[in-house]
Amino acid sequence: MTARKPADAAAGTQSGGREIPEATVARLPEYLRALTSLAEQGISVCSSEELAGAVNVNSAKLRKDLSYLGSYGTRGVGYDVDYLRYQIAREIGLTQDWPVAIVGIGNLGHALANYSGFGTRGFRVAALLDAAPERCEESVAGIPVRSFDDLDAVLAETPVAIGVIATPAEAAQGVADRLVAAGITSILNFAPTNLAVPAGVSVRKVDLSVELQILAYHEQRRAGAEELRGTAIAAAGEEQSA
Amino acid sequence: MTARKPADAAAGTQSGGREIPEATVARLPEYLRALTSLAEQGISVCSSEELAGAVNVNSAKLRKDLSYLGSYGTRGVGYDVDYLRYQIAREIGLTQDWPVAIVGIGNLGHALANYSGFGTRGFRVAALLDAAPERCEESVAGIPVRSFDDLDAVLAETPVAIGVIATPAEAAQGVADRLVAAGITSILNFAPTNLAVPAGVSVRKVDLSVELQILAYHEQRRAGAEELRGTAIAAAGEEQSA
DNA sequence: TAGATTGTTAATCGATTAACAATC
DNA sequence: TAGATTGTTAATCGATTAACAATC
Numbered sequence: 001m002t003a004r005k006p007a008d009a010a011a012g013t014q015s016g017g018r019e020i021p022e023a024t025v026a027r028l029p030e031y032l033r034a035l036t037s038l039a040e041q042g043i044s045v046c047s048s049e050e051l052a053g054a055v056n057v058n059s060a061k062l063r064k065d066l067s068y069l070g071s072y073g074t075r076g077v078g079y080d081v082d083y084l085r086y087q088i089a090r091e092i093g094l095t096q097d098w099p100v101a102i103v104g105i106g107n108l109g110h111a112l113a114n115y116s117g118f119g120t121r122g123f124r125v126a127a128l129l130d131a132a133p134e135r136c137e138e139s140v141a142g143i144p145v146r147s148f149d150d151l152d153a154v155l156a157e158t159p160v161a162i163g164v165i166a167t168p169a170e171a172a173q174g175v176a177d178r179l180v181a182a183g184i185t186s187i188l189n190f191a192p193t194n195l196a197v198p199a200g201v202s203v204r205k206v207d208l209s210v211e212l213q214i215l216a217y218h219e220q221r222r223a224g225a226e227e228l229r230g231t232a233i234a235a236a237g238e239e240q241s242a
Numbered sequence: 243m244t245a246r247k248p249a250d251a252a253a254g255t256q257s258g259g260r261e262i263p264e265a266t267v268a269r270l271p272e273y274l275r276a277l278t279s280l281a282e283q284g285i286s287v288c289s290s291e292e293l294a295g296a297v298n299v300n301s302a303k304l305r306k307d308l309s310y311l312g313s314y315g316t317r318g319v320g321y322d323v324d325y326l327r328y329q330i331a332r333e334i335g336l337t338q339d340w341p342v343a344i345v346g347i348g349n350l351g352h353a354l355a356n357y358s359g360f361g362t363r364g365f366r367v368a369a370l371l372d373a374a375p376e377r378c379e380e381s382v383a384g385i386p387v388r389s390f391d392d393l394d395a396v397l398a399e400t401p402v403a404i405g406v407i408a409t410p411a412e413a414a415q416g417v418a419d420r421l422v423a424a425g426i427t428s429i430l431n432f433a434p435t436n437l438a439v440p441a442g443v444s445v446r447k448v449d450l451s452v453e454l455q456i457l458a459y460h461e462q463r464r465a466g467a468e469e470l471r472g473t474a475i476a477a478a479g480e481e482q483s484a
Numbered sequence: 485t486a487g488a489t490t491g492t493t494a495a496t497c498g499a500t501t502a503a504c505a506a507t508c
Numbered sequence: 509t510a511g512a513t514t515g516t517t518a519a520t521c522g523a524t525t526a527a528c529a530a531t532c
Contacts, residue, residue: 020459023499029455033434047513056436060501067515075514076508092455093462100454107356111349117411117434117451122458162457169359185464186457188450192275192359194298202460204453208430209359211446212342213271213334215404215428216364217262218444220335222427265523289489302525309491317490318532 020091024065028088030055031062032121035085047078089122099126101160101184103175104167105136105145108190112166113140126158131171148175155182162186169193176203262333266307270330272297273304274363277327289320331364341368343402343426345417346409347378347387350432354408355382368400373413390417397424404428411435418445 034054038046048066052059066072066079072087073079089095100123102109112118113125129148130136136145146154154160163179165172165187172191179187180201189195189205197203276296280288290308294301308314308321314329315321331337342365344351354360355367371390372378378387388396396402405421407414407429414433421429422443431437431447439445 021499025456025459026452028459029449029452030436032455048515049513054436056438058501060503061499063513063515064500071515073514074508075506076512078513091459093458094455096462098454098458098461107353111353112450114349115450121451121455123451123454161461162454186461188453188457194272194296196298200464202457204457206448206450206453207271208354208357208448209363209365210268210271211430211448212340212360212365212404213274213336213363214267215430215444215446216335216340217267217270217333219340219403219428220338222442263523290491291489300525302527303523305489305491306524313491315490316532317530318488320489 020068024068027055027057027065028092030057031065032085032088032092032094035081035088036121038081039085044081045078046081048073051079092122094122096122098123098161099159100124100162100164101127101129101154101158102164102166103129103148103179104165104171104191105130105133105140106166106168109164109166110140112164112190113143123162126160127154129154131167148178151178151182155184160184162188164188164190165195166190262310266310269297269299269307270334272299273307274327274330274334274336277323277330278363280323281327286323287320288323290315293321334364336364338364340365340403341401342366342404342406343369343371343396343400344406344408345371345390345421346407346413346433347372347375347382348408348410351406351408352382354406354432355385365404368402369396371396373409390420393420393424397426402426404430406430406432407437408432 031051034051035046037054038051048059048063052062055062063073066084069087069091072084086095100118102112102125105113105128109128109130113128118125125141125143128140128143128145129151130145131148133145133147139145161184163176163184163186165175165179167175169191172189172193173195176187176189176195176197180197185201187195187197187201187203189203190207192207192209194205195203273293276293277288279296280293290301290305294304297304305315308326311329311333314326328337342360344354344367347355347370351370351372355370360367367383367385370382370385370387371393372387373390375387375389381387403426405418405426405428407417407421409417411433414431414435415437418429418431418437418439422439427443429437429439429443429445431445432449434449434451436447437445
């Protein structure tokens with residue numbers, strides 16, 4: 001290992017030190033879910049093979065992923081489910097509660113506000129905002145719908161860590177700009193737009209239509225391949241050379 | 243290039259031939275969207291640099307992605323927006339309409355059924371299904387909600403290419419099994435479960451809570467780094483050796 | 485012809501995975 | 509001690525990107 005800079009040394013065993021690859025970060029929540037499920041089944045110890053099976057990944061990949069967090073397993077035995085669960089939750093930051101604001105209380109925003117899985121682990125809907133709150137119900141899931149114009153006032157009352165954009169595509173960039181200006185550095189975007197944000201702001205995008213298009217591509221491909229198998233058989237007689 | 247097998251030769255210029263990397267497939271819908279936006283602005287030709295800028299990717303990556311489809315640009319000039327748009331749409335399979343069935347008409351299923359972006363390009367909500375349709379509104383977005391028990395009857399009336407699962411997590415695997423048994427080979431899963439499906443069935447997953455957890459990880463990391471900058475400065479005096 | 489931009493090559497980077505030494 | 513399983517190394521694979529020859 002090369003010489004550490006003071007910042008790295010200070011990071012030590014607590015969170016914040018090692019760089020965890022993005023691909024690994026994206027899988028940690030899956031491991032967490034699987035561990036929770038195991039714990040609910042009363043299973044207290046599991047091997048990398050078992051856990052990997054539950055998440056449908058290669059067990060070597062799982063062990064490598066976990067190795068970025070530290071050495072939380074026992075050779076010859078496996079992982080203590082509760083302990084590993086806590087370590088992953090700590091690494092992701094789920095030992096605290098993250099307040100979320102949803103912007104755009106249309107069909108989707110409504111569904112998101114009512115989504116129970118939200119509170120389940122580490123997240124809490126802290127505010128609902130809409131450009132035209134008078135067109136919405138007054139409150140959804142017990143949370144009042146406020147005007148997006150009052151963003152700063154709302155954030156002064158209730159701190160918010162993550163902004164969820166559930167507006168039409170046209171409004172999304174403007175909303176993002178205002179969220180960023182208000183100091184929010186994490187955005188989950190459901191609108192089909194590529195948001196431009198300054199460095200230091202994280203954006204994740206969920207895009208229904210992209211997912212459907214990817215499925216359509218593979219579906220078409222399968223249909224095409226089926227057709228071709230027929231053609232290939234028919235052509236086999238005429239075409240001799242490979 | 244090595245000798246082609248008959249199936250490859252038959253594929254020729256029509257869809258179905260070349261293997262397109264997954265990472266590229268996932269970006270094609272983004273390019274398509276950007277091209278549509280350019281077309282709406284009345285722009286008829288664009289360079290890889292311009293298109294890449296609109297999608298926020300490296301222009302070399304864009305050109306490499308497009309090269310998997312064929313040679314649809316003109317050196318020294320750029321790409322014809324409408325022509326490239328058509329070629330990508332054809333490659334993805336959006337020159338036809340894909341009928342979609344939504345299973346689980348709760349808050350989310352409701353929002354999905356009403357989602358206008360659905361029809362916009364290549365997709366059409368063909369059926370709505372719920373385990374307890376009597377608890378739902380009779381129809382949503384003009385489409386009747388049918389009992390999931392009648393799956394086979396519904397599919398006999400209306401062909402469906404893609405199944406969307408918007409049920410609670412506990413029900414998702416059972417629904418997937420029945421969809422697969424009914425011959426559906428593409429599934430978009432909104433339930434927080436890893437579905438087990440036979441080979442030859444495509445599953446994509448959209449998981450709100452995973453996305454939030456990834457954001458939380460980075461958010462926490464930023465907060466930690468900020469704290470550490472303070473610590474590092476404080477420690478700088480004591481710590482002399484690197 | 486001179487300028488512009490594609491399509492492709494080759495270098496680089498990051499992610500996956502098999503294999504195994506370390507160790508419970 | 510013998511068996512099991514982790515944590516890590518090193519090989520492999522796929523994706524990204526800079527650079528440039530081909531060519532409009």
